Amino acid sequence: MKAAVILFPGSNRERDAVRALRLVCGANPSVVWHADHDLPSGTDLVVLPGGFSYGDYLRCGAIAARAPIMDAVRRHAAHGGLVLGICNGFQILCESGLLPGVLMRNAQLRFTCKDSYLRVEHSDTPFTRGYNAGQVLRIPVAHGEGNYVADPETLAQLEGEGRIAFRYCAPDGALDPKWNINGSIAAIAGIVSDRRNVLGLMPHPENHVEAALGSTDGRGLFAGLVEHLAQAA
Amino acid sequence: MKARVTVTLKSSILDPQGKAIEGALRSLGVGGIASVRQGKVFEIEVEGDDRATAEARLKEAADRLLANTVIENYRIEIAS
Numbered sequence: 034m035k036a037a038v039i040l041f042p043g044s045n046r047e048r049d050a051v052r053a054l055r056l057v058c059g060a061n062p063s064v065v066w067h068a069d070h071d072l073p074s075g076t077d078l079v080v081l082p083g084g085f086s087y088g089d090y091l092r093c094g095a096i097a098a099r100a101p102i103m104d105a106v107r108r109h110a111a112h113g114g115l116v117l118g119i120c121n122g123f124q125i126l127c128e129s130g131l132l133p134g135v136l137m138r139n140a141q142l143r144f145t146c147k148d149s150y151l152r153v154e155h156s157d158t159p160f161t162r163g164y165n166a167g168q169v170l171r172i173p174v175a176h177g178e179g180n181y182v183a184d185p186e187t188l189a190q191l192e193g194e195g196r197i198a199f200r201y202c203a204p205d206g207a208l209d210p211k212w213n214i215n216g217s218i219a220a221i222a223g224i225v226s227d228r229r230n231v232l233g234l235m236p237h238p239e240n241h242v243e244a245a246l247g248s249t250d251g252r253g254l255f256a257g258l259v260e261h262l263a264q265a266a
Numbered sequence: 267m268k269a270r271v272t273v274t275l276k277s278s279i280l281d282p283q284g285k286a287i288e289g290a291l292r293s294l295g296v297g298g299i300a301s302v303r304q305g306k307v308f309e310i311e312v313e314g315d316d317r318a319t320a321e322a323r324l325k326e327a328a329d330r331l332l333a334n335t336v337i338e339n340y341r342i343e344i345a346s
Contacts, residue, residue, distance in 0.1 A: 092334055099331060128334065135336050138282050182279065182337060 034262055036062040036078040039106070041097045046083035046119065046237065053239035054080070057255035067100040077262050078115040079106050081122030083175070083237060093136060093178045094124030103129050115159055115258065116231040120176055123223070123233030132224055132233045133191070134183035140216025144177040148248075149214050149236050151222050152202040155195045158225050160232040163257030169206045170199075170250040172236040174214060179235035181217035181224075191224055199223040199234055267312045267320050268345040273333045274305035308332055312344075320344055 036058065038050045047064060054060040062080070063073045072079065086097035097103070103125075110116050110131055118126040126132040139145060148171050153164040164170070183191065191197050199222040203212045213220040215235070223234025238251030275281050284303040291299045310327070312320040324342045333340040 091331070095331065095334065133336075135334055137279075137337070140280075140282055142282050142286055180282075184278075184336070 034058045034060040034077050034259055035073065035075050036060045036080060037065045037072050037076045038062050038080045038082055039065050039067060039102055040082075041067040041084070041086035041100060041125075043086045043088055044082050044084035044121070046121075046239070049237070049239045050080045050082045050119065053242045053251065053255055054078075057242050057252050058259050065102060067097065067102050069102050070105060072102075072105045072109055076109060076114065078117060078258060079109055081106075081116070081118040081125050083120030083122060086121055086125065089178070092128065094121060094126075094128040097121075097125045098128035098130075107131065110226070110231050113228060113230050115261075117160065117258075118231070118233040119237055119239065120174075120179075120235055123235055124178065126231060126233040131231050132226060133187045134181055134224070136178050136235070137180045137182050138178050139176070139180050139214075144175075145179070145214055146175040147173065147214075149174045149222070150202050150204050150206075150212060151199040151236060152206050152208070154197050154200055157195070158198060158229045158232065159258055159261035160225065160254055161198050161257065162261060163253030163255075167206065169202060169204065170238075170253075171204075171241070171248050172238050172251055173240050174236045176215070176235055179215040179217065181215075181221040181235075183218060188219060191221075192219070194227065196225050196227070196229070197221055197223075198225050198232060199236070267315060267317070269310045269312055269320060269324055270343045270345075271308040271310060271324055271328050271332055272305060272341045272343070273308070273328070273338050274340075275303060276337055276339055279337045305338075306332075317344055 200220040241251035288302040
């Protein structure tokens with residue numbers, strides 16, 4: 034797998050992403066600076082990592098979404114290339130128009146840093162094929178603006194097209210407002226694009242790939258991408 | 267030319283920050299506040315003196331960056 038992790042000023046999870054890609058995918062990712070205009074040739078997967086690009090100025094992800102490299106990321110996605118946006122990366126994908134909707138301040142107005150439980154809603158995407166639909170994952174979150182909002186038409190489209198990849202749930206998989214950690218509409222934790230080659234999610238699967246950290250529930254996402262690319266090749 | 271772009275949340279969007287400010291005003295004892303919604307104001311100096319050109323530039327700025335029109339509205343004012 035040829036992976037590129039984009040580094041914006043204020044990104045802070047790029048090394049976590051690189052480590053997960055090395056450990057699970059056996060990849061040796063390039064780290065690409067936001068002011069570059071091109072991705073390394075042959076890039077299979079672009080990762081927009083977590084952090085606070087541009088200090089969250091204006092709106093989270095708004096300025097990063099207009100960075101020069103994002104035109105290359107849009108072209109990559111338009112050709113069916115894989116794009117994974119984690120946390121701030123999800124915010125950037127929404128701001129760049131690669132995914133619909135927007136991430137607003139958490140409903141409880143607090144930065145939330147803890148493990149969340151996610152229910153895998155569909156296993157027919159490159160990002161979720163390593164899991165079974167209905168499977169519950171324990172994956173950490175660390176964000177203040179993860180409250181997903183979309184208008185009713187967009188939400189109906191996401192539901193109808195099976196594009197809600199992950200929802201926040203109770204440890205047993207039940208949907209319960211108490212476990213919807215940021216107040217997202219329909220408990221949405223992650224969505225894919227209409228062609229299913231772009232995923233944005235607030236939780237950090239790259240942080241649960243090593244047993245020493247208490248859970249390896251994030252490995253399935255990265256392992257699934259390797260399978261997907263092997264099959265496509 | 268001096269201009270101002272005001273960005274506000276659409277009325278259909280919940281504003282938890284506005285709600286928190288509302289609560290803080292209540293706890294300060296500032297009475298008679300029915301509701302608060304938070305927005306942003308951009309004070310912009312536009313080059314040249316053609317109003318129509320300035321307005322077009324400001325509209326482009328608001329559409330492409332200053333506002334996220336999924337959740338926000340904006341208003342452009344140019345000082346006369």
